[in-house]
Amino acid sequence: METEDSSSENGLLHRKQALYSSLDSCFVIQKEMYRGQQYSQIYFARLHLMRTLLYSLLPNWKPHIQVCTVIGLEEGKECIIVGTLYKHMKLKPSILEEYSKERSATPLVRPHNFMHPDDHLILEDESGRIKVCGDVLLPSVYVTGVVVALHGKETGTGDFWVEDVMEGGLPHQIERPIKSGEDKYVIFVSGLDIGSSTSNPLKFQLLVDHITGHLGDKKEQSIAAKIVRVIIAGNSVEIPRGLLNGQNLGSKDQFTLFEPIKELDIQLTQIAAGIPVDIMPGPNDPANFSLPQQPLHRCLFPSSSAYNTFRSCPNPHLFQLDDVSLLGTSGQNIDDLEKYSDANDKLEFLERTLRWRHVAPTAPNTLGCYPFTDRDPFFVETCPHVYFVGNQEKYETRLIKGAEGQIVRLICIPRFSETGVAVVLNLRNLDCHALSFGTEFS
Amino acid sequence: MATSKSDMKGFFKQKKKSGGITKAKAKSSSTKKSLSPKRSATYGSDITQPAALISHGSPDIEDDYDEKEEVLRQFDMNMAYGPCLGMSRLARWERAKSLGMNPPEDIGHLLKAGKVGAECLWEGRV
Numbered sequence: 001m002e003t004e005d006s007s008s009e010n011g012l013l014h015r016k017q018a019l020y021s022s023l024d025s026c027f028v029i030q031k032e033m034y035r036g037q038q039y040s041q042i043y044f045a046r047l048h049l050m051r052t053l054l055y056s057l058l059p060n061w062k063p064h065i066q067v068c069t070v071i072g073l074e075e076g077k078e079c080i081i082v083g084t085l086y087k088h089m090k091l092k093p094s095i096l097e098e099y100s101k102e103r104s105a106t107p108l109v110r111p112h113n114f115m116h117p118d119d120h121l122i123l124e125d126e127s128g129r130i131k132v133c134g135d136v137l138l139p140s141v142y143v144t145g146v147v148v149a150l151h152g153k154e155t156g157t158g159d160f161w162v163e164d165v166m167e168g169g170l171p172h173q174i175e176r177p178i179k180s181g182e183d184k185y186v187i188f189v190s191g192l193d194i195g196s197s198t199s200n201p202l203k204f205q206l207l208v209d210h211i212t213g214h215l216g217d218k219k220e221q222s223i224a225a226k227i228v229r230v231i232i233a234g235n236s237v238e239i240p241r242g243l244l245n246g247q248n249l250g251s252k253d254q255f256t257l258f259e260p261i262k263e264l265d266i267q268l269t270q271i272a273a274g275i276p277v278d279i280m281p282g283p284n285d286p287a288n289f290s291l292p293q294q295p296l297h298r299c300l301f302p303s304s305s306a307y308n309t310f311r312s313c314p315n316p317h318l319f320q321l322d323d324v325s326l327l328g329t330s331g332q333n334i335d336d337l338e339k340y341s342d343a344n345d346k347l348e349f350l351e352r353t354l355r356w357r358h359v360a361p362t363a364p365n366t367l368g369c370y371p372f373t374d375r376d377p378f379f380v381e382t383c384p385h386v387y388f389v390g391n392q393e394k395y396e397t398r399l400i401k402g403a404e405g406q407i408v409r410l411i412c413i414p415r416f417s418e419t420g421v422a423v424v425l426n427l428r429n430l431d432c433h434a435l436s437f438g439t440e441f442s
Numbered sequence: 443m444a445t446s447k448s449d450m451k452g453f454f455k456q457k458k459k460s461g462g463i464t465k466a467k468a469k470s471s472s473t474k475k476s477l478s479p480k481r482s483a484t485y486g487s488d489i490t491q492p493a494a495l496i497s498h499g500s501p502d503i504e505d506d507y508d509e510k511e512e513v514l515r516q517f518d519m520n521m522a523y524g525p526c527l528g529m530s531r532l533a534r535w536e537r538a539k540s541l542g543m544n545p546p547e548d549i550g551h552l553l554k555a556g557k558v559g560a561e562c563l564w565e566g567r568v
Contacts, residue, residue, distance in 0.1 A: 035528065035529075035530075036528065037527070037528030037529060038527070038528055040524075040525040040527070040528065041524065041525060041528055041529060044524035044525060045524075045537070045541070048524070048541055048543075049541070052541075052542070126521045126522075126524075127521070371528075373528065373529050373533065373537065374533065374536070374537040374540065
């Protein structure tokens with residue numbers, strides 16, 4: 001049913017709009033000052049937050065089993081313990097290997113996935129740690145940094161035999177009012193890699209032209225008019241790092257270094273002129289290394305930042321469009337999970353992080369992270385309606401349902417420079433489809 | 443800087459009458475077999491002490507810290523509020539409050555009044 005917004009009495013199509021609110025205040029570093037603290041503080045904050053949550057869920061799970069701390073365990077007595085998991089991995093690269101005497105034993109080629117059949121899990125809280133055994137808690141599924149509740153008993157050998165495990169589960173979701181409103185689309189794209197040898201500028205130009213309505217006939221343009229926002233999820237540029245060899249750069253080299261960002265700025269200006277755009281930093285972008293990555297500085301985008309539709313966002317990014325809440329990252333958290341655990345597909349990693357209620361459980365163990373003292377910003381408070389991750393190999397999507405009726409659309413956004421695929425999400429019914437651009441005649 | 447003897451007297455803290463230093467040495471050697479007084483090892487001989495234990499020119503083995511410091515040290519050691527290193531005591535108290543752990547209010551007042559040590563005992567040393 002056409003509303004007056006997209007009617008074309010005088011031939012003009014109006015773009016739809018959606019109410020946007022950014023909820024990124026927990027990810028942006030504001031008053032934090034680094035005073036030489038270590039990561040014990042963030043682990044404590046995480047354990048406390050999750051433990052309070054798990055204690056509140058215990059009466060619904062196993063109300064008659066006693067809860068105790070690791071140091072209060074008695075042999076043979078059934079109880080529940082809550083703590084942070086640590087996965088001891090034989091193949092995990094350690095800085096100490098550089099100092100080991102048997103240097104010849106270390107392999108020269110590093111495997112991409114560091115799992116080994118001998119990996120085992122250890123549960124730790126403030127009072128102590130205990131090795132976890134049994135078939136219920138699979139070391140291939142869990143990673144260091146996940147907080148769980150375990151039901152079991154201590155064995156004669158001093159290990160904890162697990163009978164059952166409880167994770168945080170999907171958080172409470174704010175229900176969306178069921179209304180048959182109009183279709184509004186959000187475009188997700190990531191891995192533009194402008195400046196790299198694999199990126200084709202024509203493909204990105206085609207995407208920009210489609211979004212801004214310069215492509216196609218009236219019907220095509222009316223579909224493009226329903227796009228309300230563009231989210232660029234990381235790795236927008238590839239800076240020629242070969243030039244950075246420690247010496248001062250000549251002016252010609254400085255120019256070459258900055259070329260990709262200038263080109264990105266030009267393209268972003270074209271998009272920002274017509275539609276709100278959010279850009280997130282990724283692993284290869286000129287932003288800080290440790291999570292949460294801070295928004296890309298506006299001086300990198302002199303012409304596009306002049307528009308108020310241009311918005312530089314942190315990674316991870318949490319925001320709300322109309323009444324849909326969206327949460328996503330540029331891929332570092334899922335890529336790290338892939339190195340240290342196993343799953344059938346990337347969407348399963350995504351679902352696990354949501355069920356563990358933590359966006360990046362391996363931070364700060366194997367993923368760079370700022371040493372927060374008073375909070376853990378990656379803890380998921382409310383369940384998003386859309387959960388996305390950028391810079392993946394292929395486009396995948398799934399709708400998952402929670403125990404309380406939560407519905408989450410999981411999206412893996414593929415790298416645009418390799419696949420030419422962007423993802424389109426319909427805010428009305430959370431349907432998702434791919435938009436692919438090609439420049440070869442097949 | 444040559445100083446006359448009368449100046450030296452005023453320079454050092456005198457517990458006994460003049461010649462206090464030599465007398466103290468004799469005292470410590472004679473009481474070596476029995477329990478040496480707490481300060482004899484460090485009194486006036488900071489050459490033998492490693493620099494880290496001397497803070498602000500006074501011996502570090504403070505046995506005269508008051509009960510306020512004692513209360514704060516117990517707060518530092520309480521595992522429920524998390525590790526004490528890496529945060530100022532007030533920041534740790536504020537965190538405990540915001541996480542809902544209900545830390546004792548009087549510790550909060552003590553820390554905000556500001557006349558007590560802001561950091562835990564090991565800050566800067568570990």
